[in-house]
Amino acid sequence: MSAVLAPRATMLAMSPCDIDDILAIEARVHPFPWTRGNFVDSMAAGYGVWGSRIDGQLVGYCVLMLAVDEAHLLNIGVAERRQGMGFGASLLDHAMLAARRAGASSLLLEVRPSNEKALALYRNFGFQQIGVRRAYYAAEPGREDALVLQLALAEVPE
Template sequence: MNAVLAAQVEVLPLRHGDIDEMLAVEQRIYPFPWTRGNFVDSIAAGYSVWGCRLAAELIGYFVVMLAVDEAHLLNLSVSEKWQGAGFGAHLLRHAIASARRAGATVLLLEVRPSNARALALYQHFGFQQIGVRRGYYAAEAGREDALVLQHILEEVSA
């Protein structure tokens, strides 16, 4: 993301009024998107839900669940027209910082092995694979495994 664009971007907490925009992004980029209920439940449960906006447009968002000293990145998504422009990294930096501020020492996530772009982003930030969840994701031909990744938050991030 170039410096001019970065200066115009805001990362703000998202609320119930933002769910329609999150759903629109989800439904455009995923064959098996989160539902309205997933977002409603995440916000109601007090999860850390933040969005990246350029002017009024929602570029992307993340959802982090905190439990004691662990954080779990449940969703990190960037609108298709802004993918590859650095917004995923921008949001991931904020997610990591948010987890640290909340006292987490580790950030966990699941990612599809077929999602090469996301996997590369997470590896760039120092996430390491610690496991596999068999048949975790719905897929066109049945189920797809999830790679379980972790990032130790005491380490310096990219």
């Protein structure tokens, strides 16, 4: 499945100078957001970090880790006022294609069971649940499980 961004949207590789923009979205869309250090470390490790911009303004980002023949979507976020407009789908589509081109046969991710919007997006792309990580996420109060989802990338079109 492919999604198309609004006409003037641009998908770009992110760099450390983009982290403030990423953090502004991250803090608003995730109940327990990544820190600056998490993003700096991801970039330093060579993970794929992409963002989508409209007229220079960041509307969303994703972080992808490649390991041999497998990829792992570590983080994805879309600015609140841009949600429901296809940006999350476009970022996910970009990550899937990047993973496939890098030789990955599957893409894994974790998602909170309470994140119904994200679950709907992933299921729409064909992700299947393959496991549960008990008490994986911080939550109020306590901890929340993570659903482990996987997508075979062989069917992802170029």
